[in-house]
Amino acid sequence: MLINLKRNVILFSLTGIIVLSACSKSSDTAAPEVTPPTTPGSTDLSLKLGTNTTFGNILTDADGKTLYFFAVDANGTSGCTGGCELAWPVYYAGNETAPTGITGTDISTITRADGKKQTTYKGWPLYYYAADTKGQISGDGSGGTWFVAKPDYSIMLASNQLVGLDGKNYLADTKEGTGSSIYLTDAAGRTLYAFAPDKFNLNTYTKADLSNNGTWPIYESPVLNVPSVLKKDMMAEITSAGKKQLTYKGHPLYYFGPDAKRGETKGVSVPSPGVWPVMTLTTATLAP
Numbered sequence: 001m002l003i004n005l006k007r008n009v010i011l012f013s014l015t016g017i018i019v020l021s022a023c024s025k026s027s028d029t030a031a032p033e034v035t036p037p038t039t040p041g042s043t044d045l046s047l048k049l050g051t052n053t054t055f056g057n058i059l060t061d062a063d064g065k066t067l068y069f070f071a072v073d074a075n076g077t078s079g080c081t082g083g084c085e086l087a088w089p090v091y092y093a094g095n096e097t098a099p100t101g102i103t104g105t106d107i108s109t110i111t112r113a114d115g116k117k118q119t120t121y122k123g124w125p126l127y128y129y130a131a132d133t134k135g136q137i138s139g140d141g142s143g144g145t146w147f148v149a150k151p152d153y154s155i156m157l158a159s160n161q162l163v164g165l166d167g168k169n170y171l172a173d174t175k176e177g178t179g180s181s182i183y184l185t186d187a188a189g190r191t192l193y194a195f196a197p198d199k200f201n202l203n204t205y206t207k208a209d210l211s212n213n214g215t216w217p218i219y220e221s222p223v224l225n226v227p228s229v230l231k232k233d234m235m236a237e238i239t240s241a242g243k244k245q246l247t248y249k250g251h252p253l254y255y256f257g258p259d260a261k262r263g264e265t266k267g268v269s270v271p272s273p274g275v276w277p278v279m280t281l282t283t284a285t286l287a288p
Contacts, residue, residue: 047093047119047126049101049151055137056225057101059121059149064134067091069124071145071182074158074189075263076123078112088139088146091126093119102151121149122188123262124156140228144182144281147227153187154224154235154246162278164269165258174274183278184248186255189262192219193276194251200286203240203252210241216267216276219253221246229281248279250286 047067050060059067068088072079080088090112096119098104108120118125126149129139140148145159159182162170172181184192195205195216206213220243223235236247246253256267256276267276277283 045091045093046095046097047099047102047107047121049099052137052148055140055148055150055228057151058137059126059151061091061093061128065128066132066135066137066139067121067126067149068129068139069121069147069149069156070127071147071157071159072180073125074156074160074185074191075261076120076125076189077110078118078125080125080127081112081114087130088127089130090116090118091128092117106151121151124149124189144229150225152224153226154221155192155226155230155248156185156187156189157182157227157229158185158189158191158263160263160265162265162268164273165266166269168269170265170268170273172278172280174268174277176273181278181280183265183280184253185262186219186221190255191259191263191265191267192248192253192279193256193267194248194279194283195254196275196277198252198286200250200288201236201238201247201252203238203245205252205254206241206243208241210243213241215257216254217257218243218245219255220244249283250288251279251283253279 046062048060048062050058050064052058070080096107096109098107106122110118110120110125112118120126132138137148139146159180162181164170168176169178171177171179172183186192198204205216206218218240223232223237226232234249238245238247240252258266265278268278270276
């Protein structure tokens with residue numbers, strides 16, 4: 001009887017091993033290995049419009065993780081690669097469906113030099129900040145070049161080499177030189193200039209009939225929001241030749257017509273350096 005009991009135990013154990021083995025193979029077949037997503041946030045990465053008590057309207061993913069702009073990307077391409085991506089992971093929504101409150105044509109996708117796709121807003125590639133948790137905005141202002149992504153900036157900042165219409169490199173002090181300068185752009189990364197002879201909140205360039213507005217178009221914008229390294233009270237809205245014009249520290253702001261692409265700075269050399277300078281954080285305020 002004891003021998004029969006041992007035999008039954010052995011048979012039961014062997015049967016269990018066979019059953020478990022079969023279940024394991026079945027599970028392996030039914031559930032192939034899944035690589036977890038490398039992008040932070042939820043599996044639904046759709047672009048969302050959120051609100052924050054400090055920053056107001058901001059762009060997030062569907063999980064509420066904050067998105068950012070990089071000043072180096074004013075030309076519409078990503079300047080954050082390699083080690084930079086460890087701190088600022090690329091955001092890709094997978095579609096361009098616009099959330100309520102966002103214009104659909106402002107959302108697009110680029111293919112980066114490394115082959116990755118990245119969602120853009122008003123031409124600015126979007127990123128996460130790796131140190132953020134849901135609802136945090138701890139990356140804003142980092143290095144003076146990273147800013148929370150907002151839909152309602154009237155001014156943004158670029159950080160790039162200035163290249164004049166003459167093909168020469170310039171610095172923000174209007175002298176020839178090689179190196180990045182941080183300067184003002186509109187919300188879509190198009191360079192803004194001042195006219196050296198202008199007076200405090202007074203446009204002395206534009207003719208009443210707007211006949212020269214095509215060369216140096218007035219920057220028409222109300223005072224909205226600005227990057228956190230600036231202050232809204234640095235801005236004002238004036239009327240010039242019947243148009244509303246934004247000013248910065250008393251300087252009326254203009255585009256340069258031949259800057260056909262965002263990020264271009266051809267106006268810095270026209271007609272000579274210093275006549276139409278870009279605006280920077282340290283630009284002096286015009287005296288009233």
